[in-house]
Ligand SMILES: *[C@@H]1O[C@H](CO)[C@@H](O)[C@H](O)[C@H]1NC(C)=O
Ligand SMILES: *[C@@H]1O[C@H](CO)[C@@H](O)[C@H](O)[C@H]1NC(C)=O
Ligand SMILES: *[C@@H]1O[C@H](CO)[C@@H](O)[C@H](O)[C@H]1NC(C)=O
Ligand SMILES: *[C@@H]1O[C@H](CO)[C@@H](O)[C@H](O)[C@H]1NC(C)=O
Ligand SMILES: *[C@@H]1O[C@H](CO)[C@@H](O)[C@H](O)[C@H]1NC(C)=O
């Protein structure tokens with residue numbers, strides 16, 4: 223801060239003393255009285271009470287009078303008052319003058335700005351200036367959230383009912399629209415308004431870029447509850463598994479739209495770099511356009527101006543084809559339970575959709591990933607998991623403390639975020655483990671053994687055979703929130719298969735009694751005959767191929783990729799065999 227700025231701030235405090243001879247609240251209540259009078263006199267249906275906004279005040283503090291304000295007239299407008307005292311009278315005078323002789327201004331209508339019916343917020347600050355060696359005070363006010371100057375129908379011919387067209391969550395009070403709960407209204411936006419606006423924006427982009435799988439977002443109280451329980455920081459630790467996030471300074475539709483415009487006006491290379499840079503954390507407003515997200519929840523930390531929105535259930539950032547060359551049909555590739563409605567995928571029964579997902583596909587997904595790892599690591603005894611009503615009963619009657627206390631006897635437990643995308647969640651949780659060296663693996667297992675769960679590795683314990691899951695609330699620790707807790711039995715001790723590629727066995731060759739090998743997984747039923755695949759031979763072939771071919775570049779625009787390519791895996795496996803890493 224330089225001397226001049228300090229002086230300005232000092233003077234503005236002086237000015238507050240000089241000018242604010244009237245209390246701020248009195249001054250605005252007189253203005254609101256005037257607004258109500260005009261609403262009734264001219265039958266204005268949408269005249270709102272002006273309420274104080276710290277958000278606008280924060281914008282106002284650094285603004286200097288006399289220099290251009292390019293940010294003005296987007297989501298706020300400004301005016302200058304000579305004093306708070308008599309502001310209602312000077313506003314009335316300005317209005318009467320305007321009614322008899324309307325005029326146009328490009329910058330500010332000054333006091334008349336106070337009569338813009340759809341403005342809902344204001345903030346004012348005292349300032350001062352030297353005029354002919356005399357320090358004179360004045361006030362600057364901002365009103366929001368409208369960028370346009372709108373005056374009501376001043377012809378006197380309006381047939382509308384005062385207070386009949388109030389903003390959401392406002393009610394008619396003698397002709398003036400007043401908020402149901404003042405503390406819930408913010409210049410920066412009400413979280414639940416986002417839903418409507420964002421779905422509107424998603425629809426526009428779906429049509430413009432022929433996006434086949436743009437899903438309409440559903441507000442999720444589950445996600446909101448988790449957001450409220452989380453420990454907030456700039457980078458959420460658990461993000462990018464089943465949810466992604468964005469921090470917002472304000473939530474006003476026009477400012478999100480303009481941030482999106484900025485992205486779409488970039489050249490293709492810049493676009494790609496931008497996406498790559500933020501795909502592990504957050505891509506700002508672009509997160510609103512991730513077509514596969516289905517749930518949203520936004521909230522504000524108490525007393526904070528920063529708002530956060532969470533999107534579920536995708537942890538991975540997916541972008542539609544924004545090359546403007548897509549010839550797909552909007553709404554042609556909807557997820558199960560969703561159907562095309564004017565170019566976006568809309569839930570057929572929204573009340574049945576939930577961030578936590580459905581158990582429906584969960585069992586087959588979990589066995590699919592067990593089979594995959596069994597084949598990759600030649601695990602001879604990886605058993606299929608089947609749902610157990612007995613375990614479900616045990617789980618139902620336990621809180622997290624009980625789960626911890628009773629674990630490791632005839633069952634163990636693991637946590638997942640949702641029933642959906644389970645393959646991605648497990649991969650995300652264990653990949654680093656499988657990719658680390660032998661020492662690091664040992665250290666990891668040892669450190670986890672002291673805890674009551676081996677996290678996602680529990681789901682790959684080959685000897686477990688039964689499972690049951692349910693929602694549980696984690697009360698403490700940095701992982702506060704609601705999770706899906708699964709009990710896995712019958713083993714109380716943890717076992718993980720050999721991940722050093724030393725096994726000479728083949729997948730499914732050592733099933734327990736009563737279990738049969740079906741394509742690498744030990745299952746209860748007698749399997750149907752399947753052709754036997756020789757993975758060693760395939761690996762050999764892949765190696766030859768890998769030696770002659772360039773590795774594939776990592777695709778940037780991925781669709782929910784649940785797997786690394788088989789070729790890559792086999793080459794990787796072979797490298798491990800050859801170099802014994
Ligand atoms: C302005 O407010 C004062 C009370 O603070 C009131 O006496 C006066 O009549 C008001 N003037 C107008 C024009 O409404
Ligand atoms: C103000 O501008 C509007 C549109 O730009 C025009 O229709 C209107 O006649 C103007 N009014 C005056 C008083 O100049
Ligand atoms: C108004 O909203 C705040 C914040 O959501 C809440 O704490 C308070 O109880 C509400 N007041 C009333 C009267 O509903
Ligand atoms: C990359 O992201 C970081 C924050 O995550 C940001 O500070 C930086 O400016 C970004 N770089 C580019 C080129 O966008
Ligand atoms: C996309 O192409 C259409 C015509 O094919 C063109 O009118 C439009 O401006 C293009 N949009 C962008 C963002 O390039």
Ligand SMILES: *[C@@H]1O[C@H](CO)[C@@H](O)[C@H](O)[C@H]1NC(C)=O
Nearest residue numbers: 551552553554562563564565
């Ligand atoms: C989805 O609806 C839009 C508008 O109703 C239509 O243009 C489009 O062809 C539909 N898509 C499919 C796949 O039917």
Ligand SMILES: *[C@@H]1O[C@H](CO)[C@@H](O)[C@H](O)[C@H]1NC(C)=O
Nearest residue numbers: 657658659660661662663803
């Ligand atoms: C194993 O990995 C750890 C951590 O990645 C590393 O610090 C260590 O040097 C590695 N050990 C060997 C033998 O490569």
Ligand SMILES: *[C@@H]1O[C@H](CO)[C@@H](O)[C@H](O)[C@H]1NC(C)=O
Nearest residue numbers: 630631632712713714715716
């Ligand atoms: C679990 O491990 C402990 C100690 O290593 C051992 O005493 C116990 O028999 C094991 N339990 C089972 C069911 O294998």
